[in-house]
Amino acid sequence: MSRRSFWAWGLEQDEPTGQQVREAAARLSQRYGVEVEPVMPPRAEDLRLRAPRISPPSALAAICSSDDHDRAVHTYGRSFRDRIRAFNLQFPNPPDIVARPTIEDEVIAVLDWCSSSGHAAIPYGGGSSTVAGFEPPDGYDGIVTIDLSALDQVLEVDDISRAARIQAGAYGPGLEAQLRPHGFTLRHYPQSFEYSSLGGWIATKRVRWHNGAESHHIGRFVEAVRMCTPRACGSRGE
Ligand SMILES: Cc1cc2nc3c(=O)[nH]c(=O)nc-3n(C[C@H](O)[C@H](O)[C@H](O)COP(=O)(O)OP(=O)(O)OC[C@H]3O[C@@H](n4cnc5c(N)ncnc54)[C@H](O)[C@@H]3O)c2cc1C
Missing domain, CATH: 3.30.465.10 (Uridine Diphospho-n-acetylenolpyruvylglucosamine Reductase; domain 3)
Structure with missing residues (x-):
């Protein structure tokens, strides 16, 4: 299955291709009578995130990810400001870990870990907040975003x-x-x-x-x- 796009709404497979971007720029140039330069979308290989500062306890390792793409997807909501920052590859304060509990006991275990270690624990549903609802706050040495999407029954x-x-x-x-x-x-x-x-x-x-x-x-x-x-x-x- 295609991953979520870290900068656009939807999946990576729905992102515009270079060809589509060039065509859109040409159409806009023609319609508005100004030269619109095509700007190529960022690629996952261009992501340079701060290294994760914490590691999960071994009992939770199987449901935790510290992959750069995953952490970028979980940094910002979907407001225009969020999308511009993501498009420009600006991720100064990403979560260190993305946890995906599959049962309630795992939710409790992740919260227990965060509580006892002083890490920020941030619930995440679909990521469509437009008010920075799950954007990691400053001031924590460890940030764990808890993606609930595996609890979907x-x-x-x-x-x-x-x-x-x-x-x-x-x-x-x-x-x-x-x-x-x-x-x-x-x-x-x-x-x-x-x-x-x-x-x-x-x-x-x-x-x-x-x-x-x-x-x-x-x-x-x-x-x-x-x-x-x-x-x-x-x-x-x-
Ligand atoms: C294109 C677009 C269209 C939209 N349309 C509408 C609309 O028609 N009507 C409307 O009201 N809003 C709309 N919104 C806003 C947004 O979709 C809603 O606020 C939605 O409820 C967020 O749900 P989510 O699962 O994406 O939550 P997220 O964005 O993942 O999280 C939102 C907040 O809820 C918390 N949270 C998420 N899941 C849980 C959980 N299981 N337990 C505890 N806390 C949790 C997060 O920590 C965060 O603070 C739209 C946004 C976009 C980008």
Whole structure:
């Protein structure tokens, strides 16, 4: 599967080719009567990130990555400012580690590790924040971004109450694909649907989308949230 682009919305395979960039520059030059120079997009091989300052405990090594591309993808959200910095290969404060827990106990173990070591722990859903929601803060000797995308299952659907128990990392399309065989839909379609997650929608609380005159709010569909916090590690905050 193609990786996420570290500078554009979507996947690497969706990035414009050199040919497309040159053609776009020519079209713009013609339309606006000025010379628009084509600027070639950055390549993953051009990334030069600060070396990771920490290593995960051996028990978590299998779910942790310190790959430059992975850390670049998890540094910025998707605002215009974010995209410009990424395009210009400006990554002064990337996460040191990207952790991808696959079960709740691994989420707790990563939070325990961060708490006991004083590392920043940053939840990450689809990465579509436009307000620097998961951008690593200054002042930490270690930064661990916790990417929830491997926790993407609809665990249970109750046909009678029409309620579902869904993991936080489910992106819009995957979530709908799992509900469809039950004859259900969440019917929540922010414009970032393709690359944003249920956990991100709920965490940012007021995520809404508009359908003509109607405005839909994720809070209307949430009955309960099960949450792990650094403080509640071990005792499991709910
Ligand atoms: C092209 C585009 C279109 C958009 N369209 C809309 C729209 O129509 N309506 C709208 O309201 N917003 C929209 N947004 C904003 C954005 O998509 C939403 O804020 C979305 O809810 C973020 O979800 P995410 O999974 O990408 O979260 P992320 O960007 O990964 O994270 C957002 C914040 O939530 C936290 N977080 C994420 N997951 C969890 C979790 N499981 N547990 C705890 N904290 C978590 C992160 O730490 C961060 O602070 C759009 C953004 C883009 C780039």
